Amino acid sequence: MIKRCPQHGFFRGELCTCGSAGQLLLDETKTEQLGRLVAGCLRHFPDDLGLTMDSRGWVDLTKLGQVVASRHRWANKELIVALVLSDPKQRYEIRDENVRARYGHSVAVELDHPENKLPLLYYGASEEEADRILEIGIKSASQRYVHLSTTAEKAWHVATFRTGNPRVIQADAAAAQKSGVKMMTVNDDIVISEMVPSQFLSILASKDIVRTEKQ
Numbered sequence: 001m002i003k004r005c006p007q008h009g010f011f012r013g014e015l016c017t018c019g020s021a022g023q024l025l026l027d028e029t030k031t032e033q034l035g036r037l038v039a040g041c042l043r044h045f046p047d048d049l050g051l052t053m054d055s056r057g058w059v060d061l062t063k064l065g066q067v068v069a070s071r072h073r074w075a076n077k078e079l080i081v082a083l084v085l086s087d088p089k090q091r092y093e094i095r096d097e098n099v100r101a102r103y104g105h106s107v108a109v110e111l112d113h114p115e116n117k118l119p120l121l122y123y124g125a126s127e128e129e130a131d132r133i134l135e136i137g138i139k140s141a142s143q144r145y146v147h148l149s150t151t152a153e154k155a156w157h158v159a160t161f162r163t164g165n166p167r168v169i170q171a172d173a174a175a176a177q178k179s180g181v182k183m184m185t186v187n188d189d190i191v192i193s194e195m196v197p198s199q200f201l202s203i204l205a206s207k208d209i210v211r212t213e214k215q
């Protein structure tokens, strides 16, 4: 659910960090409905809904407000702002009356986030995926960019949602970037990247997964 604290603005869950119960804006169900629709609009099918997206992924916030209102009578632009600003995963951003997804696009975009500065990045995969990735590299059939994790433990955790026995692949980001692979920082957890060739990849032994987290 999304609430508003009079002092600290929008937040998710029952209580603001200050302890205030705040004012309820959207219940759990509507938060999910609005979240799915906004994700669809900003990541996957802006054209189908009559939205114009520029090459960096930006869409006019007022137009998006009209689109969500046409799908859900209770929805509006203000609730999109609340959804964006309260999102713990920082999936979206708002700038100059425009809004975009920060990552996760299946449509063609050329994002302009800051260049990644971390020398090593990580990717979680199943055992079979890991074998294939070490041969052909990290690429995605459906997404514009692949998502790398900033620590081995985070990569392992992401992969546990898909497989019971995750493997963690380490990417030599510094070398890959030097050779021209574009990698960009999205937030503390995620770096998005163009296809990562296999020559920059190696498998991480399970004993090393936790160790990288402590560095």
Ligand SMILES: [Zn+2]
Binding pocket: 005, 006, 007, 008, 009, 016, 017, 018, 019, 020
């Ligand atoms: Zn508060």
